[in-house]
Amino acid sequence: MTTPAAPPRLVVGITGASGAAYGVRLLERARDLGVETHLVVTPSGVLNVHHECGLDRRALESLAAVAHAPGEIGACIASGSFDTAAMVIAPCTMKTLAAVAHGFGDNLLTRAADVTLKERRRLILMVRETPFNLAHLRNMTAVTEMGGIIFPPLPAFYHRPQTVAELVDETVERVLQLAGIATARPQAWAGLGQTTPASPSRT
Template sequence: MNSKRIVVAITGASGAILGIRLLEELSCREIETHLVLSKWAEHTIELETDYTIEQVKALADVYHPSDDLAASISSGSFHTDGMVIIPCSMKTLSAIACGFSYNLITRAADVMLKEHRRLIIVPRETPLSVIHLQNMYSLSKMGVVILPPCIGFYTKPKTLSDVINHLVGKILDTLEIEHNLFTRWNGTH
C-alpha cells in the first residue's frame, strides 16, 4: 500500500461538521478513507449542516454501513493507518472503553486497540461527568489519543471555519499528515 488508509467515523454527537471537514481535507490528499456514519450521525448532519448524507458519503473512498460487522475494517488483517471518531458521543466512547463492539464504529475502534494502531477520539460533550472522564482516562492508558475540540486562541481565530481548521489540523498532526490549516506557534519573538 503506497498511501495511507484512514477510517473516519462520525457519531450522533453535536459537531458533525468536524468530521465532514476532516473528510474534505483527507480527500485532497492521496489518502484512502473509509467512512462509517452512525444512525444518529445522519440525523445530526441533517440538523446541523447544509450537507446531504450522500454528499458526506461521497467525500470518502469507501462507505461502510454502521451495522455491517463483516466490513473490511472490522478485521485486523485489513491494514489501516489509523482511525478518527469525530465527533465521538459518550455512548460510543463508553462502549469502546468497555470493549462492547455493538456496531461497526466500536468494532473498528476495537481493532485499532488490539492491533496497536492509532485511534483518535474527539469527544463532544460538556460538561464532563466523572464517568466520561474515567472512560477517557481508561482509553488514554490504552494509547488512544483523546483530542477534545478545544479552541487554540493563539491562532487568533476570526471565524468558526478558523476554529474547525485548527482542530482538523491538530488531528492531521497526530496522523503525521502535512497541512497548512493554521499558523503554528513560534514563540513570542
C-alpha cells in the first residue's frame, strides 16, 4: 500500500516592516494549496499586522498550521533535521536582514533562517525599506552570497491589476512558486497581444 505523500512544509516569518498583507496572504494561499506552514511572528510584526490588516495575534496564528513564539528556540524549525521546502520572511525588516546576514541566531526567526541557509534550502526575504543605504545593500549582498534570495515586493503591472489585493496576490503567488510550491500559479508573461490565466481570486 502506497503511503500518501506528506504536504510540503514552509516556514513563514513576519516582522515589523510595512507590508503585513504579504505575510497574511502568503499564509492564506499556502493553506489553500495544502502547505504545512510554521509561523514565527515578532512582537513588532504582531503590532504591524494589527495596524495594517486589523488582525490580532490569535487571528494571525490561526492562518498557520503551527505557530511558534520567537523565544521558543527549542522548536522543531530550529533544527536542520526538521525537513522544510523553504522559508519566507514576509515582510522582512532591515534589522532582521542584518541578523541573517551576520548569522545572529538570537531568536527563533533568525535561527530558522540560519538553519535554512546551512541546510542549503531556499530562503526568501521580502525586504521592505526605501531608499536603501549602503548597510542595507551590503547585507543583501551577503545573504545572496550565502544562497538566500532577496525578493523586495515590487509589483508587476503587465497583467493590469485593478486593485491592491491583485498586486499582493500576484507577488505572493510568485514567491510561493519560488519557494518550490508546485501548485502555485503566478501569471506568466506570454508576449505582447497574448493573454494568461488570472491569479487565484480571493474567496
